[in-house]
Amino acid sequence: MDLQLRSSTDGSFDTEEWLHAVTRGFLRAPRMPEKEVAEWLARSDRGRLRGAFAGDRCVATYRSFDQRLTVPGGTDVPAHAVTGVTVSPGHRRRGLLTRMMTADLAEAKEGGEMLSTLIAAEHGIYGRFGYGPATVSAAYTVEGSEAGLPATWTLPEAEGVVDFHVDGSVVRSAGPELFERFRLLHPGAVSRPARWWGVATGEIARGPEWREPWHVLFRDAEGTVQGMAAFTTDRHWDRGVPDGTATVDWLVATTPTAERALWSAVLSMDWVRRVRADRLPPDALLPDLLPNPRAARVTEANDFLWIRPLDVPAMLRSRGYAVEGELVLEVTDPLGLAGGRFLLTAGPDGADCVPTGRGADLTLDTTALGTLYLGDRPASRLLALGRLAEETPGAVHRADLLLAEPRRAWTPDVF
Numbered sequence: 001m002d003l004q005l006r007s008s009t010d011g012s013f014d015t016e017e018w019l020h021a022v023t024r025g026f027l028r029a030p031r032m033p034e035k036e037v038a039e040w041l042a043r044s045d046r047g048r049l050r051g052a053f054a055g056d057r058c059v060a061t062y063r064s065f066d067q068r069l070t071v072p073g074g075t076d077v078p079a080h081a082v083t084g085v086t087v088s089p090g091h092r093r094r095g096l097l098t099r100m101m102t103a104d105l106a107e108a109k110e111g112g113e114m115l116s117t118l119i120a121a122e123h124g125i126y127g128r129f130g131y132g133p134a135t136v137s138a139a140y141t142v143e144g145s146e147a148g149l150p151a152t153w154t155l156p157e158a159e160g161v162v163d164f165h166v167d168g169s170v171v172r173s174a175g176p177e178l179f180e181r182f183r184l185l186h187p188g189a190v191s192r193p194a195r196w197w198g199v200a201t202g203e204i205a206r207g208p209e210w211r212e213p214w215h216v217l218f219r220d221a222e223g224t225v226q227g228m229a230a231f232t233t234d235r236h237w238d239r240g241v242p243d244g245t246a247t248v249d250w251l252v253a254t255t256p257t258a259e260r261a262l263w264s265a266v267l268s269m270d271w272v273r274r275v276r277a278d279r280l281p282p283d284a285l286l287p288d289l290l291p292n293p294r295a296a297r298v299t300e301a302n303d304f305l306w307i308r309p310l311d312v313p314a315m316l317r318s319r320g321y322a323v324e325g326e327l328v329l330e331v332t333d334p335l336g337l338a339g340g341r342f343l344l345t346a347g348p349d350g351a352d353c354v355p356t357g358r359g360a361d362l363t364l365d366t367t368a369l370g371t372l373y374l375g376d377r378p379a380s381r382l383l384a385l386g387r388l389a390e391e392t393p394g395a396v397h398r399a400d401l402l403l404a405e406p407r408r409a410w411t412p413d414v415f
């Protein structure tokens with residue numbers, strides 16, 4: 001049967017069938033439950049949907065939407081986020097993803113977008129489309145008995161208050177404002193759509209696997225909410241002794257005091273012997289917030305957010321730079337969207353980036369530039385890996401200094 005590529009800008013787009021196809025494509029279930037469909041249609045910022053249809057059956061899906069991405073310097077930039085990418089098993093490796101993605105990126109470029117973001121299900125999928133891995137996500141496990149916290153740990157009154165009895169409605173009212181302050185502190189963090197809070201607290205229907213989490217909130221001594229976390233517990237016992245694991249789903253803190261208080265609060269709960277957290281930065285403060293940092297171990301660390309440059313001068317002008325510097329970058333692009341030779345002149349007071357005829361200092365493709373953009377990995381590392389070329393002696397060292405960011409980039413959310 002002939003396949004038709006359709007987009008939600010076409011009048012007759014079947015969004016319900018598209019949702020069922022995403023549910024199938026991610027192996028969640030053969031169909032999305034009707035209640036979830038209704039709530040998605042009512043509450044989601046749909047963005048732009050694309051799909052391939054064999055008659056009425058949707059066999060490939062793709063969605064892009066507007067997002068904000070925090071960049072070095074503590075500001076945020078618009079991003080063209082991509083998600084919901086699936087091709088059904090019988091139609092894979094026939095170019096459907098390629099057709100949807102090349103059309104979408106070309107439109108994004110045409111519409112003036114500066115970069116695209118996504119979280120890659122597998123490492124091998126998106127490099128060919130010009131995306132580069134820009135943040136790393138790490139999983140940690142903390143053994144409570146090794147952490148060195150007193151068994152009767154409580155927060156000193158002068159530091160603030162930890163509240164364990166927080167229900168979803170408090171999270172939905174106080175969370176968004178807290179998160180807006182938090183995400184600007186972390187290059188790599190992305191905006192949370194309003195719907196996120198309803199989904200995270202069960203106000204919006206979730207699949208049968210969902211369990212309501214516990215929420216804990218931290219207020220500083222002035223009463224300002226500076227942190228919040230959500231976790232679940234397994235209530236496991238071993239031969240008559242509590243051996244529970246608390247899994248922190250998300251923890252947002254705007255001060256180290258708030259962060260220490262929230263981790264300590266979860267770790268010192270009766271029946272909890274260890275705490276796990278899946279999506280932390282590779283240089284999380286967590287170990288050093290504990291009396292014994294060795295109690296916290298990184299159990300996994302993988303690429304997470306990927307960035308695809310679409311407008312190199314706009315991107316490089318928009319981020320901050322701690323030192324003065326100048327670089328000429330020759331950027332190549334496998335899809336012919338963002339390539340060119342650009343002169344970046346940057347410093348603590350701002351940056352300019354313009355097309356230039358000057359000789360290049362570095363030659364790199366959009367994938368490598370996506371990796372360098374948030375400062376998470378230095379140019380010298382990409383040189384060692386053969387992912388960029390140094391055309392002027394010393395240029396890689398200059399790039400290391402100019403693009404450096406003191407803390408690792410971090411994307412706390414899945415989208």
Ligand SMILES: CC(=O)SCCNC(=O)CCNC(=O)[C@H](O)C(C)(C)COP(=O)(O)OP(=O)(O)OC[C@H]1O[C@@H](n2cnc3c(N)ncnc32)[C@H](O)[C@@H]1OP(=O)(O)O
Nearest residue numbers: 083084085086087092093094095096097098118119121124
């Ligand atoms: C942002 C997100 O939503 S991430 C989620 C991605 N989705 C999934 O992982 C769900 C399961 N997988 C799938 O649905 C599909 O396999 C997809 C979407 C990953 C790929 O769709 P396809 O239509 O098969 O891709 P397409 O035919 O355009 O392949 C293009 C190229 O990418 C390669 N490729 C595709 N998928 C993969 C992969 N998982 N790993 C490595 N290479 C891949 C193909 O081999 C092909 O290479 P070639 O040009 O050298 O021949």
